Amino acid sequence: MFAFDGGYDPGQASHTILLELRRTIERHPTVQHASGEPPGQFIRVVATLDPAILGSEADEGTLTLRWYAGEAADADPEFAFHYSESSGFDCGWHHEPNPHVDGWAHYQERPAANDEYVYEAISFRSLQPVPLLWEILDRLEARLID
Template identity: 80%
Template sequence: MPPLPPDAMVAFDGGYDPGEASHTVLLELRRTVTRHPVVQHASGEPPGQFSRVVATLDPVVLGSSADEGTLTIRWYAGETAASEPEFAFHYSDSSGFDCGWHYEPNPHVEGRAHYQERSTPDDDYVYEEIAFSSLQPIRLLWEILERLEDRQRDH
């Protein structure tokens, strides 16, 4: 068995723990997202071992006329320390618009990286293959927030 990377999360028995690794990433994403001017509040859910972070956003700062917006971040570190993560950064607002940047298997696109969008909850999603500049959680968060601002300006 190959050695674990130095930053790998380990279980009490010394093995890699994907739940703990995912929680640790989400904890740092929750801390970091609150530094962005559009974010009013962020919480990890459920308490104790996060499976997602939910951030309340001010859509007006994004250039939207919606009253409220939410960014939900899911992160799964993978079954092994060497696995690629699976994640989703998904935005929705009170106008019905929602969109997301995902890195996970999806039958609508060839690769794992894709963007999806719909203008109203009754619309079907439109999918687009994309690429991310990094899969590092914090860099990715800032990239997604920038893309969200750009998308809202174009919407």
């Protein structure tokens, strides 16, 4: 995305990607509602999910998507797709610096709100926003079925 002066605008680029991710996630059968926050210039998308469709016994589930396109148009993005349930279980797929793993790509999980996270270095098939979203939704479903 470009700024009004013709330069790259990372905030606008991130907002545009989050807007597309919100439109895309709304098509998934488990999604009850998705909204971009704050209105006008998204920094995250929050989707309310029906965990039962994904194989969980929790009453409520939320998937929060954060995306930062980077300071330059050719920079690797920083992102997090983080799921949490009313049971206290939460997990996430992140691509950002983290002192607990080598590299940027990692999965983190904790069974209950008071537990410590366990981290695992991972890789993604794509860093393109929409294919990545579908990959994460597949991984989430596989994790909740286990």
